[in-house]
Amino acid sequence: MMISRRALLQSAALAAAVPLAQRAAAAPLSRPVQDPNAQTRLIAGPAQDGVVQAGLEMVLAPGWKTYWRYPGDSGVPPRFDWSGSKNVADVTVLWPAPHVFPDGSGGSSIGYKGRVLLPLVVRLKNPADPAELDLALDFAVCQSLCVPADARLSVPLPGTEAEAPALTEARAEVPVATPFGAGSGPAVLKVERDAGTTPPRLIITARASAEAVLLVEGPDDTWALPIPERQPAAGETVRFTLPLLGVPSDARLPGNKLTLTLVDGAKAIETTTAIPGA
Known part of the structure; x- marks a missing residue:
């Protein structure tokens, strides 16, 4: 050959x-x-x-x-x-x-x-x-x-x-499992659901720098969530918005588990949470 x-x-x-x-x-x-x-x-x-x-x-x-x-x-x-x-x-x-x-x-x-x-x-x-x-x-x-x-x-x-x-x-280099708001480094602080949009979206607040990236995975590989959009930082916190697209048609949103990976320079953490109700 x-x-x-x-x-x-x-x-x-x-x-x-x-x-x-x-x-x-x-x-x-x-x-x-x-x-x-x-x-x-x-x-x-x-x-x-x-x-x-x-x-x-x-x-x-x-x-x-x-x-x-x-x-x-x-x-x-x-x-x-x-x-x-x-x-x-x-x-x-x-x-x-x-x-x-x-x-x-x-x-x-x-x-x-x-x-x-x-x-x-x-x-x-x-x-x-x-x-x-x-x-x-x-x-x-x-x-x-x-x-x-x-x-x-x-x-x-x-x-x-x-x-x-x-x-x-x-x-x-593997993201560290970190509960909500734990420690003094990068952390997820809050996950809220905004039901007033179509499709509904999540608003995720994190303690991180203005260059941080957030990745969100659904409970299994039938979910294909987009990469959250980072909003301008406010001090030491950053908000991300995540439209709930790529969700299986038969999935009931509230209670489904999400895995959140927050990458901030050389530091990375992983947090699990459930989609809140409307």
Whole structure:
């Protein structure tokens, strides 16, 4: 099969984008899977009480992006199939705070550019037995158009006693679960429903800077809520408005759970709430 010069140059760029410290890490690594626009691999970390800290690394070619668990107005979130794993009870995927990008058609998509490392929390069935993490990954990478991609990755568990620094750094980028108004940093302060508009909308008040971004997810993937619109900041608070569009036709609004992710520079928090009544 002929490989274009552009594909070779992108592959070289992907290899160069992997930090040297990460390449030299003592943690076991899966064999990387190279796509013309993305490189993926698994990283195995240490185990404690039958739980292994691991990670899925994705390095994207310059100008390309991939998606968060909720892709926004367009895009495809990654899909994970762990069924080929051995001695693994379950895997929880953690998501570093994402970025919002124009999707090229007037909307916005949510995801990552450059390099992202998704932390994985792997619970073993029997910690005394050998284990292997196996992943069949389906995802999309996009520039002006989206291209489907897939990878099959596996790595033995657990890793070495010392965790790769990149895994520690990636977990620090995951939004922190934060109750309403807690702490002194970014926080959601209030969620109100304005029933006097068509469609009804939510007004969300947060303690954050004027550049903060709010992302809202419904209770399941049948909901496709828009990205809330940020209003001008007033001191240390910012208000966001969210039209309740993209809601399943048979859904009763009050009481349905929403997940709110507030990203404010290097800080990010996550709060759950229920849609208030009219």
